[in-house]
Amino acid sequence: MKRICMGLATAIAVATAVSSVPAAFAATPKDQLVIGTSLAQVLSVDPQQGTEEKTQQILANAYDRLVYNDDQDQNTIKPQLAESWEVGDKAITFHLRDAKFASGNPVTAGDVVFSLVRLMKLSQAASGYFKSAGYTADNIESKVRAVDERTFQIDLTDDVVPEDLLYRLAMGVSCIVDSAEVKKHVNADDYGNEWLRTHTAGSGPYKLRSWTPNGMVILEANEEYWGEKPAMRRIIMRHAPESQTARLMLEHGDIDIADAMTAPDIMSFVGKDGFTIEKTKIGGFYALAMNAGEEPLSNPLVRQAIAYGIDYDGIAKTILGPYGRPRNVPVPEDWKGAIANPDWSFQPEKAKELLAKAGYPDGFSLTIKTIAQPPRVDMATAIQATLDQIGIKVSINQGSGAEIVADHRARKFDLLLPQASAVMPNALGAMNDFVTNPDNSKEANNAGSMVWRSAWDIPEINALRDETSRERDDGKRVALIKEIQEKFIAESPAVLPMFERFSPVVMTGRIDGYKGNIWSLTRFEQITKKD
Structure with missing residues (x-):
């Protein structure tokens, strides 16, 4: 290259x-x-x-969350606005420290309630992490409460274990906003x-x-x-x-x-x-999103051919360097429950055979969209070059973050290079962006799901993800995590992990x-x- x-x-x-x-x-x-x-x-x-x-x-x-994840200390959940908390069978109760917002307003349990209700009522992509845990715009107000000014409580759902809920509460989407200040700026029910x-x-x-x-x-x-x-x-x-x-x-x-x-x-x-x-270590991935809602990418054999048509090792050595390493399973190889990588190395002849079997012996043309910043532009150029060797002609469309993200959320693409993040610093959290799509219909408009954006309908895999999220027995949970990865590979994914990400x-x-x-x-x- x-x-x-x-x-x-x-x-x-x-x-x-x-x-x-x-x-x-x-x-x-x-x-x-x-x-x-x-x-x-x-x-x-x-x-x-x-x-x-x-x-x-x-x-x-600019913000605090109730808790934060200290990945410098084995991903331990530690206090931020909450000085302490107790995990019960049905709820987690948090005790807030004495703190003020930048406005001078005191931080209260009511602000925590407002922030989480606001997250779900806005129903932006950010809410997807809580939707996958069983919280919705309709039920959130019944799941969270201010016991008093300094005590906040959130109910557990049947879709999440306490540890995974704490990790979600440590995410950026769980920042606590100054409700009194935000309410001053509400415009036409936009929650500010x-x-x-x-x-x-x-x-x-x-x-x-x-x-x-x-x-x-x-x-x-x-x-x-x-x-x-x-x-x-x-x-x-x-x-x-x-x-x-x-x-x-x-x-x-x-x-x-x-x-x-x-x-x-x-x-x-x-x-x-x-x-x-x-x-x-990010725990996330550089991925190749394929629009499975349109031909020819709706064909699993075509998606599998593309998986064999990418020179992962070459891209890692010449482009990514400290940014990533090859990995086609959506769990970092050194995390508990990870399975071995499939044999999706660059094999152009095998890729051509798969295209012929899918009914495309002469190949076809696609466009790949990417945000115009490193290393994704160079990755797109490399993918263009290797897919050309198997008969797929790819043109590159670079754009701003606003343009590319909007097209991704609107399913307006053939191929696209997104970044996936780990919802939690564990195997299920790493897989979340790749195996979550409860409703693939356009009407669902679940733009927070990378799988939905690729129009990839995976009811069986999504059901397994839900089952794993509920499972509190560690041994059974690990077995389910491995089963999800195996089914993911077998389905020729439309959201293909290519490289585990690092942030240098x-x-x-x-x-x-x-x-x-x-x-x-x-x-x-x-x-x-x-x-």
């Missing part, structure tokens, strides 16, 4: 962009953290709406969504000062924060979609952290004095205390900066 070298004109543009950086960024202040990243997917900072990776990083710092798309109303260590789409996000320290005052009084996230630009900015000291560079640019910092590389970042040696997070909920309150 050939890599495309940067042309002279592009190189000059990069140099000009770096040299024209405002003087204020020439040497980052000790009390400001400057991050070079891609903001292309940040479409909304409403915590009950935005689920994209960089959105989660913003939400993690129009306002919260561009504002924050949380109790986290920071609050949103400004956000320019595809430009810059500025977070400022929240003076009302209940925890230890963060050393960084300001967090600046700068849109730096060009990897070489971000690399030069990092080398010149214009930014402290770069987290959206290509693998070669990241690897250029290996062993370089004054820089460190951190790689966080490069930072200057000045940064201390950075801890990545499995769900991109990286908090910056513990970060300090050396002189």
